[in-house]
Amino acid sequence: xxxxxxxxxxxxxxxxxxxxxxxxxxxxxxxxxxxxxxxxxxxxxxxxxxxxxxxxxxxxxxxxxxxxxxxxxxxxxxxxxxxxxxxxxxxxxxxxxxxxxxxxxxxxxxxxxxxxxxxxxxxxxxxxxxxxxxxxxxxxxxxxxxxxxxxxxxxxxxxxxxxxxxxxxxxxxxxxxxxxxxxxxxxxxxxxxxxxxxxxxxxxxxxxxxxxxxxxxxxxxxxxxxxxxxxxxxxxxxxxxxxxxxxxxxxxxxxxxxxxxxxxxxxxxxxxxxxxxxxxxxxxxxxxxxxxxxxxxxxxxxxxxxxxxxxxxxxxxxxxxxxxxxxxxxxxxxxxxxxxxxxxxxxxxxxxxxxxxxxxxxxxxxxxxxxx
Amino acid sequence: xxxxxxxxxxxxxxxxxxxxxxxxxxxxxxxxxxxxxxxxxxxxxxxxxxxxxxxxxxxxxxxxxxxxxxxxxxxxxxxxxxxxxxxxxxxxxxxxxxxxxxxxxxxxxxxxxxxxxxxxxxxxxxxxxxxxxxxxxxxxxxxxxxxxxxxxxxxxxxxxxxxxxxxxxxxxxxxxxxxxxxxxxxxxxxxxxxxxxxx
Numbered sequence: 027x028x029x030x031x032x033x034x035x036x037x038x039x040x041x042x043x044x045x046x047x048x049x050x051x052x053x054x055x056x057x058x059x060x061x062x063x064x065x066x067x068x069x070x071x072x073x074x075x076x077x078x079x080x081x082x083x084x085x086x087x088x089x090x091x092x093x094x095x096x097x098x099x100x101x102x103x104x105x106x107x108x109x110x111x112x113x114x115x116x117x118x119x120x121x122x123x124x125x126x127x128x129x130x131x132x133x134x135x136x137x138x139x140x141x142x143x144x145x146x147x148x149x150x151x152x153x154x155x156x157x158x159x160x161x162x163x164x165x166x167x168x169x170x171x172x173x174x175x176x177x178x179x180x181x182x183x184x185x186x187x188x189x190x191x192x193x194x195x196x197x198x199x200x201x202x203x204x205x206x207x208x209x210x211x212x213x214x215x216x217x218x219x220x221x222x223x224x225x226x227x228x229x230x231x232x233x234x235x236x237x238x239x240x241x242x243x244x245x246x247x248x249x250x251x252x253x254x255x256x257x258x259x260x261x262x263x264x265x266x267x268x269x270x271x272x273x274x275x276x277x278x279x280x281x282x283x284x285x286x287x288x289x290x291x292x293x294x295x296x297x298x299x300x301x302x303x304x305x306x307x308x309x310x311x312x313x314x315x316x317x318x319x320x321x322x323x324x325x326x327x328x329x330x331x332x333x334x335x336x337x338x339x340x341x342x343x344x345x346x347x348x349x350x351x352x353x354x355x356x357x358x359x360x361x362x363x364x365x366x367x368x369x370x371x372x373x374x375x376x377x378x379x380x381x382x383x384x385x386x387x388x389x390x391x392x393x394x395x396x397x398x
Numbered sequence: 399x400x401x402x403x404x405x406x407x408x409x410x411x412x413x414x415x416x417x418x419x420x421x422x423x424x425x426x427x428x429x430x431x432x433x434x435x436x437x438x439x440x441x442x443x444x445x446x447x448x449x450x451x452x453x454x455x456x457x458x459x460x461x462x463x464x465x466x467x468x469x470x471x472x473x474x475x476x477x478x479x480x481x482x483x484x485x486x487x488x489x490x491x492x493x494x495x496x497x498x499x500x501x502x503x504x505x506x507x508x509x510x511x512x513x514x515x516x517x518x519x520x521x522x523x524x525x526x527x528x529x530x531x532x533x534x535x536x537x538x539x540x541x542x543x544x545x546x547x548x549x550x551x552x553x554x555x556x557x558x559x560x561x562x563x564x565x566x567x568x569x570x571x572x573x574x575x576x577x578x579x580x581x582x583x584x585x586x587x588x589x590x591x592x593x594x595x596x597x
Contacts, residue, residue, distance in 0.1 A: 032469050032470075032471055033473070036465060036466075036474065036478070037478060037481070047485070048488055051492050051493070052492060055493065056492065056496070113500065118507070
């Protein structure tokens with residue numbers, strides 16, 4: 027044999043031998059056999075193959091614990107309660123754990139390995155969460171920076187409540203080498219189980235929004251995971267005070283269309299305050315006007331903060347918080363009580379909470395999903 | 399070449415004290431400085447390093463004398479040693495994970511980090527140039543690991559005390575005072591030199 031070949035062949039041989047030993051060890055050592063995962067005190071029993079992370083094991087069984095990073099331990103979203111003792115918290119979990127979490131045995135599902143029978147607790151609504159393969163049916167420009175994306179679901183149906191959100195799976199593109207997930211509220215009606223509609227505003231430098239605005243085309247295949255979220259209409263006679271800005275329109279479009287179509291929550295009076303800067307940022311005005319004309323208990327109050335004289339704006343003028351303040355002190359009937367529903371930037375949400383609290387709404391009656 | 403004529407006990411003590419891998423040869427200092435903040439992690443890393451160095455020197459001795467030397471490919475020994483270290487660490491991790499989850503938890507992220515700890519490769523290369531026989535290689539390996547373990551425990555104890563000391567100037571806190579401390583420790587270990595006539 028040529029002496030030149032001896033070196034490389036030996037290195038290759040040793041590497042192969044080690045890899046082989048590791049593979050065989052892995053097969054024997056990492057074989058925990060069939061294990062049982064009992065969820066919520068036995069309400070659901072899974073028989074799984076042990077040896078991998080809890081997050082992926084549950085995912086393979088069709089239970090999608092929310093995870094924005096996909097199991098790298100960098101988002102802290104996949105928290106769940108593990109009742110079985112699986113040892114102390116790992117250094118990789120600690121940054122996401124409050125002292126209360128540690129006391130309650132809250133763990134990160136992506137860091138816990140399934141190596142014995144486990145008893146865990148998950149929120150019930152996670153069971154209806156699925157991954158949907160969808161096709162982009164249409165993309166419409168609502169304003170210069172907001173697009174309406176209509177996705178049609180292939181072969182499955184989605185069951186959700188108006189106000190919930192889905193995670194849009196963004197594949198690697200451009201300089202991005204890893205897939206990412208971002209949350210968007212659904213603007214489609216719960217009655218339409220074959221479609222998911224999202225409103226996406228372009229955020230400069232945003233991973234998902236840039237992809238949607240610059241790369242996504244009609245006919246593309248897109249994956250969404252959902253539905254998630256606690257933001258929904260509460261079944262009380264209290265009037266709804268809804269406030270939104272920009273793409274915060276999405277959950278309210280879903281709620282309003284749902285209530286209008288099905289006549290759900292008939293006692294509720296609905297006030298919807300929608301804020302924008304100029305008419306360039308306004309959208310769905312005609313749809314909302316038509317809705318309020320044919321639906322006596324719905325009142326739509328669009329407001330511009332910086333209307334230009336040539337725009338001929340006839341609606342309210344001022345910051346949405348000021349307009350809200352004026353209406354809460356005057357036009358809004360408080361007889362049946364009030365509930366606040368907010369969707370928009372964290373700054374807008376906080377400002378609105380302050381105005382609402384000043385006007386007698388209690389914090390436990392103000393509902394919102396915070397996407398930061 | 400013949401193996402050096404060294405007693406096993408003196409070789410063991412020499413590798414811990416007179417030629418301490420950390421304080422006399424300055425190998426493996428990166429994790430020495432970064433992990434020595436608290437006692438518990440130092441203990442975990444010390445145990446792990448000792449196990450890995452001991453095991454790897456035994457395995458690499460065999461690879462050296464049964465594969466590398468017969469084939470005359472000494473020029474590739476660095477690469478082969480590193481591959482073997484990586485493989486051994488990986489196997490060790492899997493075995494500990496399976497049979498002692500509590501130790502695995504205690505070692506945590508330190509175990510895989512040892513792959514790139516230069517103390518491990520250093521000990522193996524010393525073993526090679528000093529022509530140790532198999533038993534000597536194993537004793538030297540575990541001794542060096544124990545020396546590393548001893549040093550990091552000493553440093554961790556000093557640092558826990560230093561943390562409570564407010565007299566340290568702000569600019570020296572953390573790594574600065576740690577490096578100075580290591581210098582003093584190294585000087586103290588010079589005191590052992592000559593005690594045992596083993597290189």
